[in-house]
Amino acid sequence: MAKCDLTIRGGTIVTATDRFVADIGIRDGVIVEISESITDTSEVIDATGLHVLPGGIDAHVHLDQPTSDGTKMADDFATGTLSAAAGGNTTVLPFAMQVKGTSLRQCVEDYHRKAEGKCFTDVSFHLVISDPTPFVLGQELPALVRDGYTSFKVFMTYDDLVLNDQELLEVFDVARQEEALVMVHAEGNDAIKFMTQKLESEGHNAPYYHAEAHSQIAEREATHRAISHAQLTDVPVVIVHVSGRDPMEQIQWARRRGMKVFAETCPQYIALTKEDLKGLNMDFQGAKYVCSPPPRDTDSQNAIWEGLSDGTFDLFSSDHCPFYFDAPNETGKNNNRARTSFKWVPNGIPGVETRLPILFSEGVSKGRISIERFVALTSSNPARLYGLYPKKGTLTIGSDADITLWDDCREVTIRQDDLHHGSDYTPYEGMVVKGWPVRTILRGKTIMVEGKVSDEKATGQHLRRGKSELGYSKK
Numbered sequence: 001m002a003k004c005d006l007t008i009r010g011g012t013i014v015t016a017t018d019r020f021v022a023d024i025g026i027r028d029g030v031i032v033e034i035s036e037s038i039t040d041t042s043e044v045i046d047a048t049g050l051h052v053l054p055g056g057i058d059a060h061v062h063l064d065q066p067t068s069d070g071t072k073m074a075d076d077f078a079t080g081t082l083s084a085a086a087g088g089n090t091t092v093l094p095f096a097m098q099v100k101g102t103s104l105r106q107c108v109e110d111y112h113r114k115a116e117g118k119c120f121t122d123v124s125f126h127l128v129i130s131d132p133t134p135f136v137l138g139q140e141l142p143a144l145v146r147d148g149y150t151s152f153k154v155f156m157t158y159d160d161l162v163l164n165d166q167e168l169l170e171v172f173d174v175a176r177q178e179e180a181l182v183m184v185h186a187e188g189n190d191a192i193k194f195m196t197q198k199l200e201s202e203g204h205n206a207p208y209y210h211a212e213a214h215s216q217i218a219e220r221e222a223t224h225r226a227i228s229h230a231q232l233t234d235v236p237v238v239i240v241h242v243s244g245r246d247p248m249e250q251i252q253w254a255r256r257r258g259m260k261v262f263a264e265t266c267p268q269y270i271a272l273t274k275e276d277l278k279g280l281n282m283d284f285q286g287a288k289y290v291c292s293p294p295p296r297d298t299d300s301q302n303a304i305w306e307g308l309s310d311g312t313f314d315l316f317s318s319d320h321c322p323f324y325f326d327a328p329n330e331t332g333k334n335n336n337r338a339r340t341s342f343k344w345v346p347n348g349i350p351g352v353e354t355r356l357p358i359l360f361s362e363g364v365s366k367g368r369i370s371i372e373r374f375v376a377l378t379s380s381n382p383a384r385l386y387g388l389y390p391k392k393g394t395l396t397i398g399s400d401a402d403i404t405l406w407d408d409c410r411e412v413t414i415r416q417d418d419l420h421h422g423s424d425y426t427p428y429e430g431m432v433v434k435g436w437p438v439r440t441i442l443r444g445k446t447i448m449v450e451g452k453v454s455d456e457k458a459t460g461q462h463l464r465r466g467k468s469e470l471g472y473s474k475k
Contacts (some may be wrong), residue, residue: 005042008441009023009046012052014371015372024395024401031397054403056084056088056356058355059315060183061319065097067346072324079421083350083353083421085447091121091123096111096125123460127141127151128154137171150181152181153240154171169229175233179472181467184240186222191218207279210292239263239264243295264316267355289349290346291321305363313377316355316378350426354433379393387465402441406435407436410435411433411434413433
């Protein structure tokens, strides 16, 4: 065998199904050998005492995305992917969001321009369908799916994004025809509006009441409705950012009936509760935790852990949606309009860099899930579900050499001052985690070591994806 460019020596290799000690040989950015000992190599990284994991794949992030109210998102593609790399990720899947009245194809081209030359990790876009006109559904969307944009998201809430039931069914039907995967933000828009008006009329305007307005009941109802639409059109769907027991039970109900319904959850639903939205004595600091769906209660946390353990959840993503808390020109969460009512607080929290450490610490280190399950939730399943496997998401001969070296004994206190994202705060400030990524390798090249970027040049690539391995059977 020809000489390797790089060998990772002596670490414990972990995939979604296996765990063993071996060397990994890399040439031209691809894994070419896995064996007990590799000696013919140009460079060696000693991984003794470390776990060697497939690079993290965060399948749900928002970067450089416009907002309807002019609020500025805190991360562009440079800071967002830099933060992802520092957190042990080698691939992120952000959204190319269609603005109503605009071309979907033009939207995708605009996002490519935003990302070009700025990505420290590899990137592949999901689409967001906000304006499903006959031209979008009949021409643009099918063509984009065939070009490798094989997943798209629809919203059941937010006035500028929400689709009615007829539109949802039409989008689902196109997905079925093109064998694309539909991601659904499942919250009932009318129920949220009703509760918002009721709370405001009672003088309940503080950030905490966001969690009351965005009730788990509204999430449960929308989840069931999305599943019903998927059943009617015979299309696989992903219910994203599931927050608690009620929507989980709808997903489990569907699976017992043989439907292909996949489920994603996020760090905020195991590390935060709605009590965090109170801040200190109901002050405005609670706005730092406003996201949708919001964190719930301890029973919901317990339910999420049950789902992470028993296979209800396929994905653990960050839903990284970073805003500033304090920002000039009234563009952060702490703005005068937001202080009049929770409904104006920008929805979203940062989390791409802390996703892996939080799940590892709370899950693997505390014995709730195995390290193999950790790899499945954070790398292998995202790759399989979104058409990247086995190029990404595993450590096998022929796969890209996307690797994270993990120290399972290292204890770190999460602090905003140490993070790389663009936001001016982290909702996980002061949280102590056990287990931390110490080196991130993208296609055989180290992009992060000990929390520092090893090369200022962004070398991430855009990935064209195939159809979902899990959603549609291979022909």
